[in-house]
Amino acid sequence: MSKVKLTIDGLPVEIEEGATILRAADELDIYIPTLCYHPDQNVKANCRICVVEVVGMKLLVPACSYPATEGMAVLTHSQRVRTARRNILELILARHAQDCLHCDRSGFCELQKVSEEMHFLRTPRYPYVARSDYWDDSSPSIVRNSQKCVACGRCEYVCSNIQTVHALSKVGRGFEVNFEPAYGKKLGDSVCINCGQCIQACPTAALTIYDYTLRVWRAFADPQKTVVAQVAPAVRITLAEALGEAPGTISTGRLVTALKRVGFDVVFDTDFTADLTIMEEGTELLGRINNGGVLPMITSCSPGWIKFCETYYPDLIPNLSTCKSPQAMFGALIKTFYAKQIRKVPSDIFSVSIMPCTAKKFEAQRPEMGRNGYRDVDVVISVQEIARMIRSAGINFSNLPETPFDSPFGLGSGAGEIFGATGGVMEAALRTVYEIVTGKELDSLDFESVRGFEGIKEASVMVGDIKVKVAVAHGLGNARKLMDAIRAKEADYHFIEIMACPGGCIGGGGNPIKNWRKMGPRLEAVYREDKNMPLRKSHENPYVKKLYEDFLGEPNSHKCHELLHTRYVDRSYLLR
Ligand code: SF4
Ligand code: SF4
Numbered sequence: 001m002s003k004v005k006l007t008i009d010g011l012p013v014e015i016e017e018g019a020t021i022l023r024a025a026d027e028l029d030i031y032i033p034t035l036c037y038h039p040d041q042n043v044k045a046n047c048r049i050c051v052v053e054v055v056g057m058k059l060l061v062p063a064c065s066y067p068a069t070e071g072m073a074v075l076t077h078s079q080r081v082r083t084a085r086r087n088i089l090e091l092i093l094a095r096h097a098q099d100c101l102h103c104d105r106s107g108f109c110e111l112q113k114v115s116e117e118m119h120f121l122r123t124p125r126y127p128y129v130a131r132s133d134y135w136d137d138s139s140p141s142i143v144r145n146s147q148k149c150v151a152c153g154r155c156e157y158v159c160s161n162i163q164t165v166h167a168l169s170k171v172g173r174g175f176e177v178n179f180e181p182a183y184g185k186k187l188g189d190s191v192c193i194n195c196g197q198c199i200q201a202c203p204t205a206a207l208t209i210y211d212y213t214l215r216v217w218r219a220f221a222d223p224q225k226t227v228v229a230q231v232a233p234a235v236r237i238t239l240a241e242a243l244g245e246a247p248g249t250i251s252t253g254r255l256v257t258a259l260k261r262v263g264f265d266v267v268f269d270t271d272f273t274a275d276l277t278i279m280e281e282g283t284e285l286l287g288r289i290n291n292g293g294v295l296p297m298i299t300s301c302s303p304g305w306i307k308f309c310e311t312y313y314p315d316l317i318p319n320l321s322t323c324k325s326p327q328a329m330f331g332a333l334i335k336t337f338y339a340k341q342i343r344k345v346p347s348d349i350f351s352v353s354i355m356p357c358t359a360k361k362f363e364a365q366r367p368e369m370g371r372n373g374y375r376d377v378d379v380v381i382s383v384q385e386i387a388r389m390i391r392s393a394g395i396n397f398s399n400l401p402e403t404p405f406d407s408p409f410g411l412g413s414g415a416g417e418i419f420g421a422t423g424g425v426m427e428a429a430l431r432t433v434y435e436i437v438t439g440k441e442l443d444s445l446d447f448e449s450v451r452g453f454e455g456i457k458e459a460s461v462m463v464g465d466i467k468v469k470v471a472v473a474h475g476l477g478n479a480r481k482l483m484d485a486i487r488a489k490e491a492d493y494h495f496i497e498i499m500a501c502p503g504g505c506i507g508g509g510g511n512p513i514k515n516w517r518k519m520g521p522r523l524e525a526v527y528r529e530d531k532n533m534p535l536r537k538s539h540e541n542p543y544v545k546k547l548y549e550d551f552l553g554e555p556n557s558h559k560c561h562e563l564l565h566t567r568y569v570d571r572s573y574l575l576r
């Protein structure tokens with residue numbers, strides 16, 4: 001590719017033809033503020049905060065979309081540029097509630113950063129005009145506060161173009177513009193599948209995670225309650241990052257210590273029920289293959305994906321595995337088996353899931369996830385929320401000693417651990433199904449063909465006499481392609497893994513704010529952790545075996561169906 005030479009703030013730079021000024025400035029480590037620009041999205045160029053001066057041109061140009069050309073001289077902070085940016089910022093702030101002191105995004109807000117970097121000290125010229133009807137907390141996962149919206153359009157892009165859910169659209173014009181569900185619907189009544197990818201894309205607190213931490217603090221203060229935590233596989237990969245450490249830092253032992261110090265009585269590992277899921281789902285798959293059941297069978301551990309299927313593909317509900325997600329299986333076990341073990345009634349246990357996922361908040365509230373008037377999981381909190389709790393308890397996370405998870409649900413395998421990444425459930429299932437069917441040990445446990453960030457991955461594996469064809473999709477735009485192929489009877493897979501979030505759970509909406517630059521280290525950490533585990537196959541987990549012996553009976557037994565499996569509902573009415 002041919003290159004062009006230009007200068008930015010007097011410094012020479014050479015870059016491939018067609019690259020933007022923003023990219024060229026990045027090469028020189030020159031920072032240009034942006035708001036609507038997002039490295040994972042197409043360029044929109046609608047906020048204009050990134051304007052720069054090209055010497056000899058009358059108009060300022062947006063650096064995010066304007067191409068760098070041969071001989072160009074760019075100025076990124078000339079007087080003209082500074083005046084224009086200040087004006088743009090003043091107009092944004094005229095519609096922005098500036099309550100940083102008690103704002104969820106304070107400290108990692110892009111608008112706050114831009115204001116601070118532009119040294120925006122004087123009183124803005126335009127008075128703040130508050131919006132009416134700006135608050136929507138109808139969803140159990142996401143809070144929308146349009147007082148904080150800068151109309152960048154990043155949420156609409158991710159929801160429509162990447163997730164293909166189309167829950168948010170641009171409503172109104174000019175000063176009245178807003179991004180919300182069409183026809184004045186509330187998010188909780190819309191097609192939103194609670195994935196939280198819009199929160200990850202939003203530069204401000206206009207979209208935030210529904211915070212349940214006050215309920216957890218109250219449970220700690222109640223002497224009647226035993227407060228039990230379960231921790232999802234991806235949390236040990238992203239919590240340290242949320243607390244300021246490098247992406248990909250694994251913090252398993254430290255996080256258990258932190259949770260105990262914050263106030264949890266018992267801390268269990270969701271890797272355990274990920275192993276249990278493999279036993280249940282693997283048995284279900286073999287049953288369907290051997291008995292002419294509905295194929296392809298599709299995984300069911302991503303609740304955002306489940307709601308998407310229920311809404312857009314209700315005709316394919318019979319393809320979904322009936323297994324609950326690992327968090328929901330755990331919820332059922334904690335309030336039944338474990339409650340009995342510690343001689344408590346379910347109402348004396350407060351069960352908290354710590355998850356990378358905002359859709360798990362929705363899942364925990366589904367009527368199917370409880371019995372006899374109580375919820376299996378009382379509260380789901382995200383990585384962002386637990387990081388806030390750890391900080392507010394005055395704990396220095398980086399200096400903590402390591403503590404193991406508690407028994408009897410403290411041991412998970414590497415197979416359970418890789419549930420945190422796209423392809424992980426499939427790989428874990430293949431490890432177990434192969435060995436159970438053939439009775440032989442796998443030469444290598446690493447199924448490289450289902451790893452990585454490619455949108456749709458395919459593989460086939462000889463399991464005994466059967467060539468098992470599998471596919472993996474992450475992000476709902478990719479899932480939609482597979483679902484359309486199944487509907488059109490153009491897909492001959494046996495088993496499909498789908499994760500709602502791009503990258504799988506390590507890219508979940510409840511994690512620290514991500515972009516793909518952070519995803520590589522997170523993915524690498526998942527497989528590093530798997531390699532380090534003494535146990536790497538679900539069916540070899542001795543505590544899972546013991547749970548079957550002591551309580552559940554066989555995989556897919558009546559008891560298993562009662563506690564670990566579920567049913568789904570047709571939600572296509574949401575589209576009307
Ligand atoms: S969204 Fe950002 S700028 Fe706005 S109040 Fe919150 S922290 Fe401050
Ligand atoms: S949570 Fe997901 S589906 Fe809902 S509005 Fe946000 S991106 Fe769209």
Ligand code: SF4
Nearest residue numbers: 149150152153155202
């Ligand atoms: S809600 Fe957030 S992402 Fe969406 S337009 Fe407003 S500021 Fe941008």
